[in-house]
Amino acid sequence: MIRLEQVTKTFGSNPVLRGVDLEVPKGTSMVIIGGSGTGKSVLLKCVLGLVTPDAGKILVDGTDATKGDRDAFLARFGMLFQGAALFDSLPVWQNVAFRLMRGSLKRPRAEAREIAIEKLRRVGLKPDVADRLPAELSGGMQKRVGLARAIAADPEIIFFDEPTTGLDPIMAGVINDLIREIVVEMGATAMTITHDMSSVRAIADNIAMLHGGVIQWTGPVAQMDTSGDPYLDQFINGRADGPIESVR
Numbered sequence: 001m002i003r004l005e006q007v008t009k010t011f012g013s014n015p016v017l018r019g020v021d022l023e024v025p026k027g028t029s030m031v032i033i034g035g036s037g038t039g040k041s042v043l044l045k046c047v048l049g050l051v052t053p054d055a056g057k058i059l060v061d062g063t064d065a066t067k068g069d070r071d072a073f074l075a076r077f078g079m080l081f082q083g084a085a086l087f088d089s090l091p092v093w094q095n096v097a098f099r100l101m102r103g104s105l106k107r108p109r110a111e112a113r114e115i116a117i118e119k120l121r122r123v124g125l126k127p128d129v130a131d132r133l134p135a136e137l138s139g140g141m142q143k144r145v146g147l148a149r150a151i152a153a154d155p156e157i158i159f160f161d162e163p164t165t166g167l168d169p170i171m172a173g174v175i176n177d178l179i180r181e182i183v184v185e186m187g188a189t190a191m192t193i194t195h196d197m198s199s200v201r202a203i204a205d206n207i208a209m210l211h212g213g214v215i216q217w218t219g220p221v222a223q224m225d226t227s228g229d230p231y232l233d234q235f236i237n238g239r240a241d242g243p244i245e246s247v248r
Helices: 040-048 070-074 092-096 109-122 127-131 139-151 169-186 197-203 221-226 230-237
Strands: 002-011 014-024 029-033 055-060 077-080 157-161 189-193 206-211 214-220
Touching (some): 014 206, 014 214, 029 197, 077 139, 092 127, 109 127, 139 157, 157 169, 189 197, 197 221, 206 230
Parallel strands (some): 029 206
Antiparallel strands (some): 002 014, 002 055, 206 214
16 A cells, blocks of 8 residues: 655755665554654655655555645545644544545535544544543543544544553553554554554554664564564663664
8 A cells, every 4th residue: 555665865964764665555554663763753754745755756555645636645544643633722523523624525514523423432432522622631532532533534544643652551552452443444554653562562463663764674563573683672672782872
């Protein structure tokens, strides 16, 4: 579904992506791991077209992501942002239905509200949450609303940016389980970036480690602990000593 071929991106004198090759098969969940500042978010932004690569190819379902109808292209994606990123002035249902009330997906207001409530139910929130403001919700509930918004338009591809950041371990587990269930139910292709190894094990079919501007290792999550790659081994075990230099 998603293929990156020798994708590069430099900001000023800082080369972030130095030739990324990656394949995400249709209907699978790919989790990208790596240290802070290694370019994971830049990679997602390149696929979405929010950042233009300096070189390389990005293909989505065989089509060049930089060409064609931009609105139709973006309509295929859903996104769960780090920190939920809800509009604080809009009630919950309008946050969930935001996309459904605009652009090519525009639905009548009543229909959009009905879909929003249905998606809220899917992530375990009761209908009475629909008319509350985001500030009235806990962090875990806000994250669920963000997830409901990500799936509101039944996208083919869903991106998850640090989905468990700021959540306690129990709520993080709940969100991980929801993500896994929803991706499988929808048959969606998923790309997640995270530092949380419990998320990796819960939601990944495959993982890719980004380090030094390239994919250092990629493969099935079941092979992660026996990869033999020193970079991956150091990262997943949280060791200070190894080929990845730590700032001391």
